[in-house]
Amino acid sequence: MRYTGGCHCGAVAFEVEGELSEAIECNCSICARKAYLHWIVPPQTFRLLSGEQALATYTFNTGVARHYFCARCGVAPYYVPRSNPDKIDVNVRCLDGIDLAGLRIRRFDGRNWEQAIREGGVLSGSDR
Numbered sequence: 452m453r454y455t456g457g458c459h460c461g462a463v464a465f466e467v468e469g470e471l472s473e474a475i476e477c478n479c480s481i482c483a484r485k486a487y488l489h490w491i492v493p494p495q496t497f498r499l500l501s502g503e504q505a506l507a508t509y510t511f512n513t514g515v516a517r518h519y520f521c522a523r524c525g526v527a528p529y530y531v532p533r534s535n536p537d538k539i540d541v542n543v544r545c546l547d548g549i550d551l552a553g554l555r556i557r558r559f560d561g562r563n564w565e566q567a568i569r570e571g572g573v574l575s576g577s578d579r
C-alpha cells in the first residue's frame with residue numbers, strides 16, 4: 452500500500468510504501484509534547500517528494516535522532532529516530548486519509564529509553 456503525507460503548509464511532501472497496521476506512541480519528553488505517532492520504515496520505502504530545503508533539524512541529548520520539522524509551518528511529518536538511525540520514522544498523524552481509530556497503538560516507554568530498548572523496544576501488555 453502506498454501512503455502520501457507531509458507537513459501542514461504543503462512544503463514537505465513524501466510517499467511511503469508498506470503495510471501500516473499499528474503505530475507506536477512514545478512518552479519521552481519530545482514525543483509527548485508533539486503527540487507523535489511513530490511508524491518506522493526502511494529508507495528504501497520512503498521517498499521525499501518535496502521540501503528538503505524547508506526542513507529544519509532539532510537535536511538534543513545524544514544528538515542521534517534528527518528531529519526534522521517544516522521551518523514554515525512547524526509540523527514534524529517524519530524524522531530519523533535514535534532507536535533506528537538507519538530508518539525513517541513517519542509521523543502517522545501526517546499521512547493523508549488515515550483513520551487513527553482503526554490503528555493498533557503500541558506504547559514505548561521512551562522516558563526510560565535505555566531500559567525500554569533492552570526489554571525489546573515496544574512494551575508488551577500495554578496495548579491500547
Ligand SMILES: [Zn+2]
Binds near residue numbers: 463526
Ligand atoms: Zn510546512
